[in-house]
Amino acid sequence: MEDAAILNDYDPQAYDRPSVTVDCALLGLLADRLHLLLVRRRDPPFAGCWALPGGFVAIDEPLDAAAGRVLAQKVGLTGLAVEQVHAFGAVERDPRMRIIAIAYRALLRPDELVAIPVDADHRLAAVDADGTPSIDGEAVDLAFDHADILRVTLAKLRAAIDEAAFALVPERFTLRELQAVHEAVLGHALNKPAFRRRMLDRGRMRATGDVEERRAFRPAELYIHIPKG
């Protein structure tokens, strides 16, 4: 076995250090479809390509804070809850230099999502069941390894959908809206009575007593999420 002291004698200042970025998948529902905020790159590499918003981690900044700051700067929404997804560290993932990316996700309610200013360089892309993003109905190739990042993000979101779904509906939501979120994220339809029973039995939502307004037909009851703990 190698001398354990090597770790301690190692002076990292003497060696090249990688850059570290956070790349953020900002996700929300639009017209019952999962959407993702993309920004168009202006400079090489991948100039003109669509990419996840990202930025370098400052030397005195925690990772979660860096993800929050990037989203505040790119999207103008502060105080977003972010969740770490995975660290991506392939050597050639950025052609310029070694950059390790820590991927994050943030989930937006519909009213927050529509409030995002979109322009030629900031767009919401629909994400289909296999994780391919499309803008104006056209599949787009993402810069760097961002397609990998999106695939992993979607897979983990699906695994955590029971809790995550509450962050993707309005504060007061109907069971229909909640089910639509589950179906859009999972990519397949769900059984209505079974879904309703499971959600109500789980004790993570409470009826408000109020109902939807301005519905063409019978309005549904509004519920609120009961946060964990």
Next chain:
Amino acid sequence: MEDAAILNDYDPQAYDRPSVTVDCALLGLLADRLHLLLVRRRDPPFAGCWALPGGFVAIDEPLDAAAGRVLAQKVGLTGLAVEQVHAFGAVERDPRMRIIAIAYRALLRPDELVAIPVDADHRLAAVDADGTPSIDGEAVDLAFDHADILRVTLAKLRAAIDEAAFALVPERFTLRELQAVHEAVLGHALNKPAFRRRMLDRGRMRATGDVEERRAFRPAELYIHIPKG
């Protein structure tokens, strides 16, 4: 082509970069209890404390490869399958400088685990149900934020136990051994017939037709894992 001024705004060479390490939780079962390899630190900070084996990520080295190399150097086992757990980036997690740690786990079979050379500075610590490691029956405080890393690692291992358990038993194993692994990792007992049914129905293991040898009583049938895909 490249606008130097704009690029300069994004030139990470101009900014301080963090160091990046991989820290590895090497886990296995010993006497039906989950155990963890710890190394004792010789130098400050946390001199004398027990810690997860770790090391710096080289500038031209993928993250997974760094984790594999660290384990090869510290434990002498090459070709171990490693799985990323989480990136830890609190600013003060290392008092010397900013170091971002990418945590990994590796799972060992019992025969691999007992082959690990232990000495005064390399020990296998028992891990109890709440994630506290103990050496010689005495709970130990880990260096840095390694207690956090271990807690998160254990939580994710539990969530993935159905697949992970196969990496913690011998290549040919009995249902009793597989159940013991599940129980040790989850920290609670399981129902035997239900466990047996669930494992066999899932189609991820196959009977060999052989049975254990040298058992005091009725020997159990030996199974092998059927890898995914």
Next chain:
DNA sequence: AAAATAGTGTCTTTCAGACAGTATACA
């Protein structure tokens, strides 16, 4: 009243927990 969606009752299937039973090896 018609339309359209909200919400329920209930049958069936699946699967986990419980527990007692049978099977098989060795001393």
Next chain:
DNA sequence: TGTATACTGTCTGAAAGACACTATTTT
């Protein structure tokens, strides 16, 4: 033959899928 463990049969209950049914609101 006794004993300890391997393995199974079967009852029960919880939860999901399927599907038809009732309920409620607006036009």
